[in-house]
Amino acid sequence: MKSSTAINDGNVVVEATAKHTNGVTNGTPKSAILHRHIHHEPMMVKGASGNYLELTDGRKVLDASGGAAVACLGHNNKRVKAAIACQMDEVSYCASMFFGTTAGEELGKLLISSTGGKMARTFIVSSGSEAMEAAMKLGRQYFLEKSPPEPARINFIARKESYHGTTLGALSMGGHVARRKIYEPMLLSTTSRISACNAYRGQRKGERVEEYVSRLAKELEDEFQRLGPGTVCAFVAEPVVGAALGCVPAVPGYFEAMKKVCDRHGALLVLDEVMCGMGRTGTMHAWEQEGIIPDIQTIGKGLGGGYAPVAGLLIGHRVVNTLDRGTGAFAHGQTYQGHPIACAAALEVQRVIKEENLVENVSHMGQLLSSLLKARLGTHPNVGDIRGKGLFWGIEFVRDKVTKKPFDPADAIAMRIHQKAMSAPYNISLYPGSGTVDGVRGDHIQVCPAYNVTESDIKLIANLTASVVGDFFATL
Template identity: 55%
Template sequence: MAPHAHDIQIGANGVHHVEKAQKNEQYSSVLHQQVKQQPPKIASGKGNYLLSSTGASIFDASCGAAVACLGHGNERVKDAIVRQLDQVAYCYLPFFTTEPAERLAREIVDSTDGRMEKVFIVSSGTEANEAAMKIARQYFTELPEPQLTRTKFIGRKQSYHGNTLGSLSIGYHKARRAIYEPILSQNTSQVSPCYPYRDQKDGETTEQYVARLVEELELEFQKLGPETVCAFIAETMSGTSLGFVPPAPGYLKAMKEVCSRHGALFILDEVMVGMGRTGTLHAWEQEDVVPDLQTVAKGLGAGFIPIGALIVGKKVADTLFKGSGAFVHSQTYQGHPVACAAAYEVQQIIKEEKLLENTAAMGEKLGKLLKERIGDHKNVGDIRGRGLAWGIEFVEDKVSKKPFPPEKKISTLIHLAGLQAEHGISFIPGSGSADGRSGDVILISPAYNVTAEDVEMIVEKTEKVVRGILG
């Protein structure tokens, strides 16, 4: 059954407020995203479940924002955190180094089979993307023949790389950018995303579609002046802005070739889908392409403590080593010892419990069952994904692919319905996938250790919620 209108208020950005649950709540001092509304309060979490302060049990099929990839309350990670707290909780990495930072960085580099060389550890994906932009610029200033005109970045439409001014500038999530446009950097531009469901033409082959996107990127280089471009950045697989759209075969490799031809860097943002989410530790492993710079975060530390990282390829690392010998950037909490200890333990668990293999197998099952159970629904336009990262796009008309009007907030209503007691499941709602304003998706991204029974339950609940809202 869908939530009743009098139970729910939906804010301008789609964040919800369940009115009944708030009647006895005291005024919050937290600056919530919806300033006048307080979201449901979570009291505890264990395994794949969150328990609210009202006693409601919610299956976390989204891992928050695709973060809690080991579920909640992992004792091994907790013990690793406590051990590190007993040694040293904090020191400033530009002055010192610590064993947890060294160990985690080596683990990440080794996981690329030596195809990447250095790691800069920060506290979020946004910080990692900011660092990527900075090191890209510095790289060109430190070449044997400096290229000081390279100041511009090319991103993609319907993309998202973070909420600081730099990362917001390079991405293009219209709703999140809108009021900040006047203060965003003017040295960024965007080309079309790789979005076959909406943008591949009838009768157009995958090769022809990729060639068209390559031509668009080439034209953007020519428009800006190839000698002015620092880098092209793309999410290996999109997040909420498009809804877990995998790259078309050959797309990323072809885009890197354009960058290489013009001497620009190729940056892959794997904040949401890296470190195992797609069934391989790095999503680019499945694409036959290695980035010059890569960013990761969510699956790195599984949410136990905030952490992210910029992973630097050999070409860039060697240039800084032979040049100034310094990265002109730092963060107060870079290489935080406790965060590094937690993330290292997370990575050991992923290896020892063979969770990449489980992610690939359970992801295949999840996608298959979703398509079987709701793929023919009149309002389900597309179901796509890889590993344990699946997106469902909803449309008003299946044939024309016409999206619902944005004011209907379909994805938010589905998210809200899932949180109701009769369903007890959490999805990630997304909007603007079709054109930056219209287009509704929900994302399903459960923990890497889900079982076949969990997957069947997720699909059963998803079907009930979707049919409850859309009929």
């Protein structure tokens, strides 16, 4: 059965029951908003509390994905709301070119403290895409200001089946085929990609982990040589790949090996933790589990938990010290950089996470979620892989479990599972993704609940997810 209701670019979700209306009713536009699909109205949320969203059609939906792994404290947190209101009474906006705020300074100190002082400065923006753009520019400026300067360093190496943002620079960096497709002629020529670290798809039969890591490190080395080692600015990667692959962690030793290649050639290591960071994988920063420290790190979704548009950079001592000895200024700035309300919201979110020991809860509840999903779905003939860390889990679907053959992209399996999950009797939101295998073929869903979930919440999420998947394939 083919589905014609979903656009397979990872950006559009259309309900199976939605009707094509050309965006008008009796000649009158239905909405003044250019939604993600002009012919279909989105589901409307009228309220939210804890782990649940209330829709205008009467549904109460369990938000098991936190939107896109964003709502790390759930919805309607009273402490965060109060902090935002308090900040509005103090100051809602000021130009970062001239002014700073207490909220911004306190957030910066908290974030640097969360790294144990391994990172030196923060830079706060409004979205993950903006953070990646800033990381690229900062990496370039570092090489212009170091002594001696290295102006030839203009190239970035990233990975296939990755996602780093939707603005043109960030989109150039990522390897999400569908999201890149129509913009390819406009994208930067100074970015290239090597294989992702995806053991389920990439590790050969009989190949030991150490051999797999060596092969991937050699691929990075070969790409340095192809471009010219002195022309590479940075290697960019997600410690746990989110939307493009569905919560795929690196195998042990991978990032240590890749950093050695970067260090050998003097290039920077940039880690994109917009989706997998800020506690999502069971440590505050995903790199803490990898035995390495990045030069630049992007953060986002779990930073503010959706209470305000906020993202940022954590910048290592190597980069900051070079700027300090050079111009002392980052040649980049934005209108809403360090926005006071966004900083206040993020600061309170992070305080709640720390005071309530929620990163520890992520680790504990993540182990339970993992065991329950694998127990319920591990042997299902259409479940190829269940992978993740903390409360960041992906389920990849296959047509054949033995050969790992994916479904036809036209079948829109992940999107249709999402649609089924949103309907009664399940009423659960699971985050769908496609292109899992090669950017075009492959389907997965992500399960990314709030950090403060309880054991009963996890059991309910696992049971509903297993029921949706089982029932969907039983009638396929």
